[in-house]
Amino acid sequence: MEYAVELNAVKFAYTPSVPVLDIHTLSITRGEKAFVFGPSGSGKTTLLGLVAGILRADTGRVCVLGQDFTHMSGAARDTFRGAHIGYIFQMFNLIPYLTVIENIMLSCQVNKPQRQRLGAATVREAAQQLADRLGIGDLTTTSVLKLSVGQQQRVAVARALLGAPEIIIADEPTSALDTDHREQFLALLFESCARTGATLIFVSHDRGLMPLFDRCIALTEMNTIRLVPTL
């Protein structure tokens, strides 16, 4: 079971007449730091939806951590996602009515397998430790609305990492950050993934970041369907 993600002959369309994704093969090895890039309309979000198990491929096979999504129910895929995948959004990663620590703990509170992986430590202790390591330890009781964008993204990393999921998906997490913060953030993310041995799937259209990754996947080459953005 060496692949974290495997796609075989996957086709997907939101409406039957307009296919958006057609990928012959795509595989990401475990522990890899993969950089997925492509302009808007190249199917990035759709690909992530398929890998995270929110969308179901029309044909073909999506395998994540050896689990074939094809015959899993939506609820089973939701549970699987919660247990094995950490997700970081571009921005607005946090639920506004929860405190920083509650946001970090959210995933572990929803998912039992993640909670169990924490071992003996309570969720709160583990979350506090992780926050300390990410340099946001003193912000844990603050309202998320008072955080800077950089701080918010770090909280998002903490939530994604807590419970040590095998796969971290980051959807343009740096696009809202300035250059200085961007590098700082990436270093933090890489270090954290290395610590748990997580596979990182990093989506961006900023090719300047490419050299920092083990592997680059150009979605325009993978996806045989080119969608012209309708404007």
Add this chain to the structure above:
Amino acid sequence: MILLSLAYKSLSNRKLTTGLTLASIALSVALLIGVEHVRMGVRENFSHTLSQTDLIVGARGGALQLLLYAVFGMGSATNNLSYVSYATLKHHPAVQWTIPYSLGDSHRGFRVIGTNEDFYKEYRYRQDRKLAFAEGHAASEVFDVVLGHAVAQQLGYKLGAAIVVTHGVTSGRGILEHDDKPFRVVGILQRTATPVDRALYITLEGMEAMHIDWQEGAPPRSGEAVPAARIHKEDIAIKQITAFLLRTKSRFETLRLQREINAFEDEPLMTIIPGVALSELWRSIGYAEDGLKIVTVCVIIVGFLGMLMALYTSLNERRREMAILCAVGVGPHKIAALLVLESGVLSLMGCLLGVGLVYGLLFALQPVVEQHFGLYIPVRALSSVEYGYALATLVAGCGIGLVPAFKAYRNTLADGLSMRL
């Protein structure tokens, strides 16, 4: 569990809309239960206008008419019954007590009722309440009069005031005044919140004395009038009364006695059972309460539409939140469940608040309402009907939550993990 805490935190995050929604549901529930309480109160007040009286006896005529003139002081009797018949029945072995009524005269729109001391002793309303005097004592002399509470208050009479009774029932000053025989106020009754408050009470002898020198319904010609000073109680022979209230020694005898009186040989009499007659009357005038109910149900619907609107409009601004929840493994179904839970929590809190509000208001306003409207609303535990209302509110609240839940379900499926900004 985590869903419940999320629902709670999400609701408390939107304090203003949550508060307003909560208030509208609480108010609707309070109104629904409050109206039910008032409705029951009015009905009870009505049916307890007269208690412990097993039969009302009058000359043969309409049953409703008898009830109206004997209990509510409305309309008038077509015939009287002889005092001899009354005396016979009064001493019937099955009869515990009687209260005779002699009607027909009035004072400034209020009825004047001739009765005896049994009225003050035996009359009961609202289960077992007795008449009590605010001031003074019962009428015992020929020209004594006792005032109902409302009469004393509206006309401003004090003890010792002189009152002239009008012949016949008129709303203002009548044409024929018994001004040669004025009455003196000797007592004022306490408020009963029943028609008792709206009448004046004299003795049967007083009623007879006013008409002692009348000939065939016409006032005495000059020279034939008997001055009040020459009338003595012992000399007066009571010839007739209008009706009387009757209590049997044992309730089982009521029906047998009713049959016996209906078949009374000496003169045609009729009887009604007040409980039955009152509820029949209520059924025919009680349709107003249905109107009240319809209005209340409309108010509840408006409350729920408010909630629906508040939840539904919040969905768009909560799309990010939904995407985050989706990303951490809360599936679309659970997100929909979260919304149903939110509306459920809102409805539950609304119900509790509403019930609390009703009881708070009832305790606070009960004396005021009784004082000003003569309506006694008993504070009692929720009836099964009211529990039903609360439950229906809760179920409807959750049901209405399904609408935004369905929308959120579709949003979550459509958005997936993309952030719509």
